[in-house]
Amino acid sequence: MIGLLRDGIEPAVIAEALKVLGEVVPAAEITRYDLGAARWHATGELLPESVLGELRQHDAILLGAVGDPSVPSGILERGLLLRLRFELDHHVNLRPARLYPGVRSPLADPPEIDMVVVREGTEGPYAGNGGLLRKDTPHEIATEVSINTSFGVERVVRDAFARAAARPRRHLTLVHKTNVLTHAGSLWSRVVEEVSLQHPDVTVAYQHVDAATIHMVTDPGRYDVIVTDNLFGDILTDLAAAVTGGIGLAASGNMDVTRRNPSMFEPVHGSAPDIAGQGIADPTAAVLSVALLLDHLGEHESSRRIEASVAFDLATRDHQSPGATYAIGDRLAALVSSNVRTG
Amino acid sequence: MIGLLRDGIEPAVIAEALKVLGEVVPAAEITRYDLGAARWHATGELLPESVLGELRQHDAILLGAVGDPSVPSGILERGLLLRLRFELDHHVNLRPARLYPGVRSPLADPPEIDMVVVREGTEGPYAGNGGLLRKDTPHEIATEVSINTSFGVERVVRDAFARAAARPRRHLTLVHKTNVLTHAGSLWSRVVEEVSLQHPDVTVAYQHVDAATIHMVTDPGRYDVIVTDNLFGDILTDLAAAVTGGIGLAASGNMDVTRRNPSMFEPVHGSAPDIAGQGIADPTAAVLSVALLLDHLGEHESSRRIEASVAFDLATRDHQSPGATYAIGDRLAALVSSNVRTG
Ligand SMILES: CC(C)[C@H](C(=O)O)[C@@H](O)C(=O)O
Ligand SMILES: CC(C)[C@H](C(=O)O)[C@@H](O)C(=O)O
Numbered sequence: 001m002i003g004l005l006r007d008g009i010e011p012a013v014i015a016e017a018l019k020v021l022g023e024v025v026p027a028a029e030i031t032r033y034d035l036g037a038a039r040w041h042a043t044g045e046l047l048p049e050s051v052l053g054e055l056r057q058h059d060a061i062l063l064g065a066v067g068d069p070s071v072p073s074g075i076l077e078r079g080l081l082l083r084l085r086f087e088l089d090h091h092v093n094l095r096p097a098r099l100y101p102g103v104r105s106p107l108a109d110p111p112e113i114d115m116v117v118v119r120e121g122t123e124g125p126y127a128g129n130g131g132l133l134r135k136d137t138p139h140e141i142a143t144e145v146s147i148n149t150s151f152g153v154e155r156v157v158r159d160a161f162a163r164a165a166a167r168p169r170r171h172l173t174l175v176h177k178t179n180v181l182t183h184a185g186s187l188w189s190r191v192v193e194e195v196s197l198q199h200p201d202v203t204v205a206y207q208h209v210d211a212a213t214i215h216m217v218t219d220p221g222r223y224d225v226i227v228t229d230n231l232f233g234d235i236l237t238d239l240a241a242a243v244t245g246g247i248g249l250a251a252s253g254n255m256d257v258t259r260r261n262p263s264m265f266e267p268v269h270g271s272a273p274d275i276a277g278q279g280i281a282d283p284t285a286a287v288l289s290v291a292l293l294l295d296h297l298g299e300h301e302s303s304r305r306i307e308a309s310v311a312f313d314l315a316t317r318d319h320q321s322p323g324a325t326y327a328i329g330d331r332l333a334a335l336v337s338s339n340v341r342t343g
Numbered sequence: 344m345i346g347l348l349r350d351g352i353e354p355a356v357i358a359e360a361l362k363v364l365g366e367v368v369p370a371a372e373i374t375r376y377d378l379g380a381a382r383w384h385a386t387g388e389l390l391p392e393s394v395l396g397e398l399r400q401h402d403a404i405l406l407g408a409v410g411d412p413s414v415p416s417g418i419l420e421r422g423l424l425l426r427l428r429f430e431l432d433h434h435v436n437l438r439p440a441r442l443y444p445g446v447r448s449p450l451a452d453p454p455e456i457d458m459v460v461v462r463e464g465t466e467g468p469y470a471g472n473g474g475l476l477r478k479d480t481p482h483e484i485a486t487e488v489s490i491n492t493s494f495g496v497e498r499v500v501r502d503a504f505a506r507a508a509a510r511p512r513r514h515l516t517l518v519h520k521t522n523v524l525t526h527a528g529s530l531w532s533r534v535v536e537e538v539s540l541q542h543p544d545v546t547v548a549y550q551h552v553d554a555a556t557i558h559m560v561t562d563p564g565r566y567d568v569i570v571t572d573n574l575f576g577d578i579l580t581d582l583a584a585a586v587t588g589g590i591g592l593a594a595s596g597n598m599d600v601t602r603r604n605p606s607m608f609e610p611v612h613g614s615a616p617d618i619a620g621q622g623i624a625d626p627t628a629a630v631l632s633v634a635l636l637l638d639h640l641g642e643h644e645s646s647r648r649i650e651a652s653v654a655f656d657l658a659t660r661d662h663q664s665p666g667a668t669y670a671i672g673d674r675l676a677a678l679v680s681s682n683v684r685t686g
Contacts, residue, residue, distance in 0.1 A: 140493035150483035210581035238553035
């Protein structure tokens with residue numbers, strides 16, 4: 001049972017993702033929810049309680065993309081996307097960034113890149129805390145409060161260490177700005193230090209966020225697992241996606257790793273209204289999001305098959321004209337199915 | 344009268360910067376202040392009131408680099424560097440990023456890059472506002488408060504528009520995260536809109552900070568002037584420096600554009616303790632900081648000469664072995680002096 005959520009302007013990539021999913025889990029039960037720009041325009045609704053209640057009954061959620069220029073900035077992001085992340089306690093925002101063979105990086109001399117960013121998903125500067133005082137006067141003050149709790153930081157740091165411990169390089173980098181954001185920085189540093197005691201096998205590094213953006217373009221191969229807060233994670237994962245070939249390929253998971261709530265998987269790219277309806281959007285990130293979803297549900301073998309099929313397709317496709325949305329989906333589905341038979 | 348400030352571990356680049364300065368302003372009176380790691384270790388002092396008072400009497404300040412691994416992270420940054428920026432009301436943190444001909448970018452196919460980031464310097468998440476509650480308990484909460492005032496935002500936005508209006512492309516990009524940081528985002532957006540009415544000749548764009556990091560590696564040529572807050576500016580300018588050949592070349596000005604306080608110029612790079620004392624640090628960023636300093640003091644012709652000399656040297660130098668610190672300084676000084684004579 002997968003709750004499928006999309007904003008109506010880019011069903012195309014999701015259709016292909018489901019095509020691929022059908023090859024490995026033909027019996028998947030899918031419920032479709034039309035949330036997003038179209039619904040908001042028609043009814044003013046963003047995320048009705050009843051829909052949220054139904055979504056909670058699903059094993060996982062696949063999200064297409066949210067956002068449309070016809071909706072004022074922030075409405076859908078906060079009322080739908082962030083609301084889901086917060087309501088469903090998606091504290092681990094998982095964003096792998098891998099430079100697949102065959103994919104062109106904007107970097108001149110890219111090394112092997114294979115990192116996972118574990119971005120905190122339920123607090124930090126995203127808490128929505130802050131306000132405006134004396135609005136529209138010369139004495140206006142706007143505040144934004146980043147809230148970091150030991151509960152919130154510890155659970156995401158634990159998750160990041162566990163992921164690092166399970167990877168060949170076993171390396172974890174904390175990214176923050178501890179020399180300026182001293183309060184939050186102190187908490188993050190102490191938690192990483194404490195949890196590291198239980199993982200003597202994982203090497204730990206620290207980088208300021210500004211320095212991390214430099215290394216992301218000069219030496220991205222150094223990163224294995226990165227753990228960071230909600231805002232730094234937002235910034236770094238877009239940059240990591242860019243150096244590994246673009247957000248057209250980047251998948252992500254918004255996860256409640258306690259499994260009390262369904263986790264939600266989504267391509268990092270937006271709804272790309274400029275190319276919507278033309279049938280040319282690349283469904284690869286949506287397909288890779290399905291792989292993350294299956295992995296989370298324990299379907300490791302199917303997940304690996306999808307990822308291997310994507311890797312094969314990226315290594316062999318003509319990147320100048322990769323084909324229409326449906327054609328890429330067909331190719332990936334065929335690869336997965338042959339993989340299922342022979343693999 | 345230039346107050347010179349350095350932390351004792353990297354006087355080398357400053358010596359070369361002064362060598363070059365001497366070619367254009369032989370009569371410059373220089374006062375040297377040994378603040379930084381060595382002084383802190385010896386006396387526990389970071390920025391004595393008396394020194395701050397003396398610095399206020401200078402026309403401008405040239406800062407070498409602050410930071411040493413022997414000093415706990417944050418001490419020098421907050422007690423010295425940020426304290427100066429805040430005490431001297433350095434609200435315009437000016438960071439040009441230009442890809443000079445001959446300089447190798449980490450990007451595969453770099454376009455022409457010539458941008459100026461105007462980073463707010465006295466508020467935002469750098470205000471030092473926040474705290475720890477229930478420290479070292481499972482219920483600990485750490486907060487960081489970003490403070491944005493219409494006074495603070497307006498003066499930096501006005502400065503950015505004025506700079507954009509004076510450049511050939513006349514293009515200004517506001518970078519923020521208005522869809523999440525809605526309070527601060529609202530203030531920044533409204534101020535940009537208001538000020539733009541007085542600059543119909545300047546085209547205005549908006550980008551979320553995460554998207555800006557993508558474009559910084561896929562399409563950096565699009566940027567002319569960027570205006571942004573203190574933290575986003577910190578992140579973006581390191582990234583902009585990286586794509587234009589590294590922070591070894593990046594200069595910056597911390598400016599009180601009202602001229603009530605002396606402005607402070609510094610290379611963006613740190614004190615690079617790993618190569619200190621070896622005579623191999625590249626003084627180019629320090630020399631370019633002198634050019635910014637002179638420009639600020641109205642010595643536009645001298646400033647241009649220095650920049651042209653740097654551009655010539657970068658276009659013609661052997662980037663594999665650019666020479667020792669003093670040798671680069673000698674070359675630049677000679678270029679500037681021949682420029683002075685012939686230019
Ligand atoms: C759309 C926006 C609210 C969102 C975020 O900032 O988290 C997006 O940038 C992302 O990274 O998923
Ligand atoms: C050293 C640090 C406090 C400083 C900052 O964050 O502003 C530095 O990164 C910079 O950009 O000048």
